[in-house]
Amino acid sequence: MLLLGTLMHVKQISRSPFEVAIAMVVPIVQATLAVYLFRSGGEQHRLIEAAVGAGLMGVWSSVLFGSGGAIQNQRWQGTLEMIMLAPRRPVLVILPITVATGLTGAYSLLATLAWGRLLYGIRLDFAHPAAFVAAAVVCVVALGMFGLLLASTFVLMRNANALTNALEYPIWLVSGMLVPITVLPAWTGPIAAVLPTTWGARALREATTGGPVWPSAGICLAISLVCLTLGGFAMTYVERRARAAATLALA
Amino acid sequence: MDSDYAIEADQLRRTYRGRSGWLRPRRTEVDAVRGVSFTVRRGELFGLLGPNGAGKTTTIKMLNTLLLPTSGTARVCGHDVVRQTREVRRRIGYVFGGDRGLYERLSALDNLRYFAELYGVSPRDRKRRIAELLDLVGLAGRERERVEGYSRGMRQRLHIARGLLHSPDVLFLDEPSIGVDPVAARELRRTVAELAATGTTVLLTTHYMVEADELCDRIAVIADGQIQALGSPAELRHRADGRRVVEVEAYGVPDTAVSALRGLPGVRETAVEERGALQLLTVQSDAHVDVQGEILRELAGVRLGRVSSREPTLEDAYVAIVNAA
Numbered sequence: 001m002l003l004l005g006t007l008m009h010v011k012q013i014s015r016s017p018f019e020v021a022i023a024m025v026v027p028i029v030q031a032t033l034a035v036y037l038f039r040s041g042g043e044q045h046r047l048i049e050a051a052v053g054a055g056l057m058g059v060w061s062s063v064l065f066g067s068g069g070a071i072q073n074q075r076w077q078g079t080l081e082m083i084m085l086a087p088r089r090p091v092l093v094i095l096p097i098t099v100a101t102g103l104t105g106a107y108s109l110l111a112t113l114a115w116g117r118l119l120y121g122i123r124l125d126f127a128h129p130a131a132f133v134a135a136a137v138v139c140v141v142a143l144g145m146f147g148l149l150l151a152s153t154f155v156l157m158r159n160a161n162a163l164t165n166a167l168e169y170p171i172w173l174v175s176g177m178l179v180p181i182t183v184l185p186a187w188t189g190p191i192a193a194v195l196p197t198t199w200g201a202r203a204l205r206e207a208t209t210g211g212p213v214w215p216s217a218g219i220c221l222a223i224s225l226v227c228l229t230l231g232g233f234a235m236t237y238v239e240r241r242a243r244a245a246a247t248l249a250l251a
Numbered sequence: 252m253d254s255d256y257a258i259e260a261d262q263l264r265r266t267y268r269g270r271s272g273w274l275r276p277r278r279t280e281v282d283a284v285r286g287v288s289f290t291v292r293r294g295e296l297f298g299l300l301g302p303n304g305a306g307k308t309t310t311i312k313m314l315n316t317l318l319l320p321t322s323g324t325a326r327v328c329g330h331d332v333v334r335q336t337r338e339v340r341r342r343i344g345y346v347f348g349g350d351r352g353l354y355e356r357l358s359a360l361d362n363l364r365y366f367a368e369l370y371g372v373s374p375r376d377r378k379r380r381i382a383e384l385l386d387l388v389g390l391a392g393r394e395r396e397r398v399e400g401y402s403r404g405m406r407q408r409l410h411i412a413r414g415l416l417h418s419p420d421v422l423f424l425d426e427p428s429i430g431v432d433p434v435a436a437r438e439l440r441r442t443v444a445e446l447a448a449t450g451t452t453v454l455l456t457t458h459y460m461v462e463a464d465e466l467c468d469r470i471a472v473i474a475d476g477q478i479q480a481l482g483s484p485a486e487l488r489h490r491a492d493g494r495r496v497v498e499v500e501a502y503g504v505p506d507t508a509v510s511a512l513r514g515l516p517g518v519r520e521t522a523v524e525e526r527g528a529l530q531l532l533t534v535q536s537d538a539h540v541d542v543q544g545e546i547l548r549e550l551a552g553v554r555l556g557r558v559s560s561r562e563p564t565l566e567d568a569y570v571a572i573v574n575a576a
Contacts, residue, residue, distance in 0.1 A: 001368055001369075004364065004365065004368045005365065005368065005369075008354070008357060008361055008364075008365040011356070011357055011361065012354050012356050012357055015356035016356065076351075077351055077352070077353070077354070077355065078347075078349075078351030078352035078353075079351075079352055079353065079354060081317055081345075081352075082345070082352050082366070082413075083369060084317070085315065085316065085317060085340060085345055086340065086366075086369035086370055086371075087337045087340035087341040087370065087371060088369060088371070093369065240319070243316070243317060243318055243319045244319045246267060246318055248317060
């Protein structure tokens with residue numbers, strides 16, 4: 001169920017001309033942003049780290065806009081009612097959508113690295129290449145589960161887009177995808193600690209520059225499983241609320 | 252099934268509550284369905300007829316678990332639609348009219364595969380069931396094409412195939428023939444009739460009287476959120492007994508003339524249907540009163556086409572019921 005659902009949603013998302021255009025352009029912008037940020041900071045040696053962080057931003061954007069956008073798109077298409085009408089737990093219906101957005105977001109990570117290499121000559125020297133691949137997989141799956149928690153809100157809100165816009169920058173900033181969280185105000189620390197994106201970014205950074213990858217990846221996965229559990233309960237609650245508030249359809 | 256009835260609705264009500272504005276929020280309430288009760292026997296083809304905004308779709312959505320009733324109860328195959336949602340969903344199919352409700356960038360086959368998985372069709376039966384349904388709806392050979400390239404009729408047929416994947420006991424058809432060409436609509440009616448003949452209970456909402464008259468065992472006319480009449484097509488047609496219908500084709504009938512027609516002695520209903528430049532004026536009157544001469548007198552100066560007088564149809568009965576609501 002999860003596998004087939006994810007495959008179908010990946011097909012549906014990846015055939016959208018809009019998504020394809022975004023996927024082509026955004027990684028170039030992100031790679032450029034990262035390179036110039038670190039160059040101007042005189043940290044030429046950390047360019048690969050910057051490219052990885054920028055790529056992860058792309059995965060987060062894909063999950064955030066994908067989870068919100070996918071739910072909203074399903075509402076516009078009239079498919080949200082049809083899938084919610086299935087005699088399945090709501091979590092099993094929505095999780096494939098959010099995991100699919102994570103998977104399409106993984107392309108953004110790869111493309112950012114590739115553009116970094118092609119346009120700016122960033123050398124892709126990973127300290128632990130195998131661990132990097134594993135951490136990237138963990139990140140994609142984890143963000144898909146985090147997306148589920150977000151999606152529960154989107155099922156309830158007719159104007160989910162407003163929330164996605166508000167969440168994009170704060171999360172990648174607080175998670176330390178591009179800027180180290182040590183330079184952020186202390187009050188952001190607890191928020192960062194409970195976000196799977198923080199630990200995913202750390203795991204990828206450690207795989208790139210050297211460091212203990214597995215504890216960060218493990219924490220990322222653990223938090224994501226908590227998100228999955230909470231998301232599962234939230235979806236059941238939210239589905240009932242949506243039936244009461246009549247928000248599964250456009251009108 | 253564990254009940255004598257496939258569908259039981261008892262005093263169903265649904266109020267939509269809305270809120271607009273932030274600083275001075277304005278709350279609105281619309282009573283879409285106001286105490287609807289009816290039962291549908293197993294294997295029956297039951298029609299729900301009504302004008303736009305009458306509460307047909309809201310009623311269907313309460314019965315198929317997409318909406319919670321504000322009050323009242325409903326059971327499908329003996330299962331409560333609020334408390335036993337999953338039991339109900341296993342037994343029902345839902346098909347609505349129009350272009351939406353399918354994954355456009357996927358092929359018909361992928362759509363059916365995905366929904367078969369969602370609706371719990373076992374992997375062993377899936378391939379056979381999908382092939383059967385593609386044959387049934389006439390899409391065999393086109394199943395690998397993306398839905399975005401399909402015509403409206405083809406999409407509607409795919410909708411029906413999707414709704415039947417898990418062989419539901421009860422099928423909800425919400426205006427399935429809307430926007431479908433006459434040939435496709437006839438095919439659709441044939442498919443629906445065949446389904447009912449094989450024992451599937453069908454609840455059909457439609458605007459088209461011909462469709463309801465041809466297919467339905469019983470019809471409930473709903474207007475203003477309430478059932479106004481319920482019976483077989485023949486019984487409903489009797490509502491217009493003792494009446495005569497005059498139809499006039501006209502061009503540019505002023506509103507004042509239509510109002511004047513309503514005031515003529517013996518006239519019971521008037522309706523104007525716009526057909527491009529042409530207006531079809533339908534006047535129902537008591538059968539013993541000849542109003543044709545009076546009508547033509549009121550329409551003096553208006554360019555007229557064909558004028559005819561006939562026995563009332565189900566549509567005339569429907570208009571009479573809805574106008575009386």
